[in-house]
Amino acid sequence: MGYEEITFEKGTIFLVTGGAGFIGSNLCEALLKRGHKVRCLDDLSNGKQENVALFLDKPEYTFIQGDIRELPICMKACENVDYVLHQAAWGSVPRSIELPLLYEEINIKGTLNMMEAARENQVKKFVYASSSSVYGDEPNLPKKEGVEGNLLSPYAITKRVNEEYGRIYTRLYGLDTYGLRYFNVFGKRQDPDGAYAAVIPKFIRQLLHNERPTINGDGKQSRDFTYIENVIEANLKACKASHEAAGEAYNIAFGGREYLVDLYFELCEALDKKVEPIYGPERTGDIRHSNADIGKAERLLGYEPEWSFKRGITEAIQWYKNNL
Ligand SMILES: NC(=O)c1ccc[n+]([C@@H]2O[C@H](COP(=O)([O-])OP(=O)(O)OC[C@H]3O[C@@H](n4cnc5c(N)ncnc54)[C@H](O)[C@@H]3O)[C@@H](O)[C@H]2O)c1
8 A cells, every 4th residue: 555545634734844845745735636735834045946946836735945954943833733744954975075164063952952842842743854774884785774884074073863762752742753764765856956966857858958967886785765756655654654654764665776887778778778887986974785675664554665776766757857
């Protein structure tokens, strides 16, 4: 079962932080389609006004432009909210290596503010974005919750600290928190531009514009690329999860493994391009292989991802062809 059968009471209010970004805007869209009230909080630092404009004509949608570093804004945003889906953060491992202090402020302090505001407003569930980067240099595959290595970047530290606060907020204050360790999410509206763009939209844009993409390293690194629909399912199922499952973090992936170089040539084929990539230096702070054991989310959240990499990439490519 995906998420089609999950229902919430009429009048349920969801707060999506980071709702002007890639994952957040897809969550807003899925919730609005199901008739729920959605409040989006975003400072538009990395998100896009156009991802807000998409929904502004819907009476169930409200947009608050604000910064999660400011507690009063978080408090106001959480008023009367049933579920918080907290996605706001600065992403990108390399950028966090350049800006560790900013990452601490936004990703750690901002998330703590959101948890505090959710607790104060007696929110039912606080579901938040963590990341596969918390596995650091742990070499064993598949990655399993509880077997983490040394962290490799400030970004990974921020996500790990979020998880510790999540655990504490459940234990000490009774706020049901669920950390979702996303593994390389992809899908429509993921930003293909800029130095810190994710690899799938970046390669697609470059190939569509007849540019030569650069693969960092030898291309033999692997990832558990996860289609956005699976992430939506995980968020909705976490909202329905038991109190016993709270205070924990869960791998959210498909459970597959794609090598970067294979992904590259698959994209070339799908886009009908014959372009040899440039092989550049490896990126500092990068994990070599990443592939998830999703058993914990299956058991405790009822997560059953329906979108394989192949199925997802076909949809994503079609979207970029129509929208780039
Ligand atoms: N995309 C992935 O593959 C992936 C993987 C692992 C974890 N994550 C996590 O998932 C979440 C969403 O990621 P995304 O890919 O949609 O990123 P994104 O950059 O597209 O979206 C993040 C949003 O948060 C907003 N934001 C940033 N700082 C803010 C602040 N101080 N106050 C309010 N809003 C702020 C941005 O403007 C943006 O719209 C993030 O927490 C990210 O770390 C993403």
